[in-house]
Amino acid sequence: MSLENISQAKVFSGWHKQYQHQSSVLNCGMRFAIFLPPNAAQDSPVPILYWLSGLTCSDENFMQKAGAFEAAAKLGIAIVAPDTSPRGEGVADDEAYDLGQGAGFYLNATQQPWAAHYQMYDYIVEELPALIESNFPVSSVKSIAGHSMGGHGALSIGLKNQGSYCSISAFSPISNPMQVPWGQKAFSAYLGTDRDTWKAYDSVELLKRAQAQMPILIDQGDADNFLEQQLKPDALLAAAQQHNSQLQYRSQLGYDHSYYFIASFIAQHLDFHAKHMQAE
Amino acid sequence: MSLENISQAKVFSGWHKQYQHQSSVLNCGMRFAIFLPPNAAQDSPVPILYWLSGLTCSDENFMQKAGAFEAAAKLGIAIVAPDTSPRGEGVADDEAYDLGQGAGFYLNATQQPWAAHYQMYDYIVEELPALIESNFPVSSVKSIAGHSMGGHGALSIGLKNQGSYCSISAFSPISNPMQVPWGQKAFSAYLGTDRDTWKAYDSVELLKRAQAQMPILIDQGDADNFLEQQLKPDALLAAAQQHNSQLQYRSQLGYDHSYYFIASFIAQHLDFHAKHMQAE
Numbered sequence: 001m002s003l004e005n006i007s008q009a010k011v012f013s014g015w016h017k018q019y020q021h022q023s024s025v026l027n028c029g030m031r032f033a034i035f036l037p038p039n040a041a042q043d044s045p046v047p048i049l050y051w052l053s054g055l056t057c058s059d060e061n062f063m064q065k066a067g068a069f070e071a072a073a074k075l076g077i078a079i080v081a082p083d084t085s086p087r088g089e090g091v092a093d094d095e096a097y098d099l100g101q102g103a104g105f106y107l108n109a110t111q112q113p114w115a116a117h118y119q120m121y122d123y124i125v126e127e128l129p130a131l132i133e134s135n136f137p138v139s140s141v142k143s144i145a146g147h148s149m150g151g152h153g154a155l156s157i158g159l160k161n162q163g164s165y166c167s168i169s170a171f172s173p174i175s176n177p178m179q180v181p182w183g184q185k186a187f188s189a190y191l192g193t194d195r196d197t198w199k200a201y202d203s204v205e206l207l208k209r210a211q212a213q214m215p216i217l218i219d220q221g222d223a224d225n226f227l228e229q230q231l232k233p234d235a236l237l238a239a240a241q242q243h244n245s246q247l248q249y250r251s252q253l254g255y256d257h258s259y260y261f262i263a264s265f266i267a268q269h270l271d272f273h274a275k276h277m278q279a280e
Numbered sequence: 281m282s283l284e285n286i287s288q289a290k291v292f293s294g295w296h297k298q299y300q301h302q303s304s305v306l307n308c309g310m311r312f313a314i315f316l317p318p319n320a321a322q323d324s325p326v327p328i329l330y331w332l333s334g335l336t337c338s339d340e341n342f343m344q345k346a347g348a349f350e351a352a353a354k355l356g357i358a359i360v361a362p363d364t365s366p367r368g369e370g371v372a373d374d375e376a377y378d379l380g381q382g383a384g385f386y387l388n389a390t391q392q393p394w395a396a397h398y399q400m401y402d403y404i405v406e407e408l409p410a411l412i413e414s415n416f417p418v419s420s421v422k423s424i425a426g427h428s429m430g431g432h433g434a435l436s437i438g439l440k441n442q443g444s445y446c447s448i449s450a451f452s453p454i455s456n457p458m459q460v461p462w463g464q465k466a467f468s469a470y471l472g473t474d475r476d477t478w479k480a481y482d483s484v485e486l487l488k489r490a491q492a493q494m495p496i497l498i499d500q501g502d503a504d505n506f507l508e509q510q511l512k513p514d515a516l517l518a519a520a521q522q523h524n525s526q527l528q529y530r531s532q533l534g535y536d537h538s539y540y541f542i543a544s545f546i547a548q549h550l551d552f553h554a555k556h557m558q559a560e
Contacts, residue, residue, distance in 0.1 A: 010503070011540035067347030067543065223290070260291035263347065 003135055006031070012073040013038040016063055025119050025127040026086040032128065033059040035079040037072055040137045047141035047166075047277040048078045048132065049270070050124065052150030052157075055182070056102045057084050062147070065259035071267035075274040078138050082128055084149065086117035098182055099189055105177070106153030107201045109190035118190055121201075124157055125164075143273040145169040147262055148226070152177055155203035155216070155236075162213040167276035169217040169269045171262050172224055175236035176204040182230050204232075204239045211243035217272045218247065219265050221255030283415055286311070292353040293318040296343055305399050305407045306366040312408065313339040315359040317352055320417045327421035327446075327557040328358045328412065329550070330404065332437075334428030335462070336382045337364050342427075345539035351547035355554040358418050362408055364429070366397035378462055379469055385457070386433030387481045389470035398470055401481075404437055405444075423553040425449040427542055428506070432457055435483035435496070435516075442493040447556035449497040449549045451542050452504055455516035456484040462510050484512075484519045491523035497552045498527065499545050501535030 008017040014037045023030045040046045049072070051062050059081045062068070072079055085091075085104030092113040094100035100114075109118035133140055143166045146154035151173025158168035177183020178198045187198045199205040220233050227233075233249060240247040255261040288297040294317045303310045320326045329352070331342050339361045342348070352359055365371075365384030372393040374380035380394075389398035413420055423446045426434035431453020438448035457463020458478045467478045479485040500513050507513075513529060520527040535541040 009536050009538050009540040010501075010534040010544075012544045016540055064345050064539065067350070069540075069543065070347070221290075254290040256289050258289050259344065260289040260296055260349075263349065264290075264292050 003131070011035070012069045014040070014069060014073045016069070018059065021131065023086070023123060023127060025122045027117050028086045028088045028091055030083055030087065030123075031059055032080060032082045033063045034132070034136060035063065035069055035072055036136065037076045037078060039076045040078060042137045045137050045139040046076050046078050047143070048080055048138050049273055050142060050144045051079055051081045052106060052124065052144070052146030052153035053081065053084050054146070054148030054150050055084070056097050057150075058102070059083050061259065065263065066266050067263040068266045068270065071270040075270055077270060077274060077277070078136065080128070080132055082124060085120060091117045099186060103149065103186065105149060105186045105190060105201070106157060107190055110197070111190060111192045114190050121157065124153065125161060141166060141277050143167045143169075143277060145269055145273070146173070147171040148257065149174055149182070151175075151218075152183070152203065156201050156206060158214065158216075159203060159206040159212055160200070165214055166279065167215050167217070167273050168212075169272060171219050171265070172221065172226070172231055172257050173203070173218060173233075173236075174231060176202060176232040178202045178205070179235065180230045180232060204235045207236065207239035207245055208242055212240070212245035212247070215272075215276055216240070216245065216247040217269060218249045219252055219261075219269070220249065221252050221257065221261045223254050224257040226257055283411070291315070292349045294320070294349060294353045296349070298339065301411065303366070303403060303407060305402045307397050308366045308368045308371055310367065310403075311339055311363055313343045313361045314412070314416060315343065315349055315352055316416065317356045317358060319356045320358060322417045325417050325419040326356050326358050327423070328360055328418050329553055330422060330424045331359055331361045332386060332404065332424070332426030332430030332433035333361065333364050334426070334430050335364070336377050337430075338382070339363050341539065345543065346546050347543040348546045348550065351550040355550055357550060357554060357557070358416065360408070360412055362404060365400060371397045379466060383429065383466065385429060385466045385470060385481070386437060387470055390477070391470060391472045394470050401437065404433065405441060421446060421557050423447045423449075423557060425549060425553070426453070427451045428537065429454055429462070431455075431498075432463070432483065436481050436486060438494065438496075439483060439486040439492055440480070445494055446559065447495050447497070447553050448492075449552060451499050451545070452501065452506070452511055452537050453483070453498060453516075454511060456482060456512040458482045458485070459515065460510045460512060484515045487516065487519035487525055488522055492520070492525035492527070495552075495556055496520070496525065496527040497549060498529045499532055499541075499549070500529065501532050501537065501541045503534050504537040506537055
């Protein structure tokens with residue numbers, strides 16, 4: 001698999017770089033961004049935080065708006081931000097912002113017209129880490145985080161791959177997609193009407209099934225317009241208690257669903273991940 | 281003058297807010313953004329940093345991408361980010377990115393069709409501060425900063441209003457607009473062909489004329505694609521030496537013209553301004 005570097009900028013003595021590559025799993029060209037801290041080198045590989053973004057985002061939103069690089073540079077953590085879906089003219093799409101391109105929901109679609117390209121779960125779990133680990137001065141130590149739809153992605157991918165990630169964190173995650181409009185629309189389209197197939201991608205169902213083998217940190221603004229209808233953190237907390245999963249949930253007074261909220265707490269998330277990455 | 285609040289988000293325990301208002305100076309509706317640190321209150325007014333953005337920007341670029349709020353919250357500094365030109369259907373424009381809307385160059389245009397609205401100098405120097413000081417818990421202590429075209433704006437406005445601003449800082453400023461393509465194009469259109477009228481807005485000419493009465497900090501990336509053709513920091517440094525103006529210039533190895541560069545050093549600029557604001 002070959003990578004084409006399409007931009008690079010020095011930031012906090014490290015580097016932000018964007019790459020294009022042909023994804024065999026998604027069957028289309030994809031772009032991702034990586035932040036490499038200043039200490040990253042072939043003889044001192046650094047751990048990686050995978051960041052999964054929310055609806056409508058690309059690889060750019062987090063990298064431009066989260067203000068994560070000062071902390072990541074100090075802690076010596078690389079950050080990888082993939083796109084949120086397959087892209088391109090030949091890729092199925094929908095006019096709505098919450099289905100199709102920009103809204104892949106980090107699952108493997110089984111239904112047409114989506115199944116031909118919408119295999120974001122395999123991309124994030126297998127193809128992308130293999131690509132990153134073979135092309136950059138990084139170790140195989142990794143954690144995963146995300147926002148909103150990407151919070152759903154981080155939680156469900158982390159919980160489905162116990163042992164692969166040191167820690168999970170999320171801002172304002174879609175915690176229980178089976179039970180909310182965003183998730184029901186996407187799961188119906190991508191997975192079909194058999195709701196049993198949805199459970200494999202629902203973090204509440206995954207936490208009901210087994211204890212999380214890694215610590216989880218969630219920040220949720222209490223002024224988030226999507227909180228009651230789309231995010232359902234209470235269901236996640238209840239499920240986590242069933243098997244004593246280690247989930248820290250913080251309700252943040254006055255914060256909304258935006259990147260201003262993420263920026264305010266991302267350094268704490270990086271500290272959290274760094275602590276658990278070092279324990280590896 | 282009435283203000284309409286159109287967005288607000290909590291960030292680092294302070295607030296980012298956007299407002300619309302009718303500008304009498306610019307003769308059109310305008311939008312600006314303000315960051316208020318958590319300690320801002322009617323009985324403890326805070327000083328203000330005015331941030332002037334570069335070509336194509338609105339009030340949003342700096343606020344979303346600079347990562348300035350953690351430092352501004354700690355230091356207790358408000359930040360105001362105006363738009364970069366008058367806007368709207370009735371406002372003259374040009375297809376080019378470097379003339380017309382998004383490219384006001386922080387001057388008072390004398391030529392048609394621009395003069396009817398392009399009075400950004402008076403807007404930044406008079407109308408906007410009056411509006412801010414009468415509507416927010418801020419003091420009249422202020423400093424000014426900017427990037428690229430906004431670096432030109434910060435330098436020229438600061439130098440033309442000795443005593444009004446405690447300090448000036450700039451990232452990658454267009455230091456000598458009279459001598460570079462961006463500035464010559466804009467000054468010809470807005471001010472006409474008489475180059476003597478251009479000198480009133482050229483920071484090199486202003487520094488040749490008199491000593492700066494406030495400290496100036498400039499950061500310039502040495503990997504900036506615009507450095508040689510458009511920015512001309514050497515001319516600014518030479519002019520500053522003529523009257524022993526207090527100008528600190530830092531060439532930053534490997535950094536480019538982007539917001540990743542600004543994000544890497546904005547906290548140091550805020551520290552610089554805070555120090556000189558306190559001396560007031």
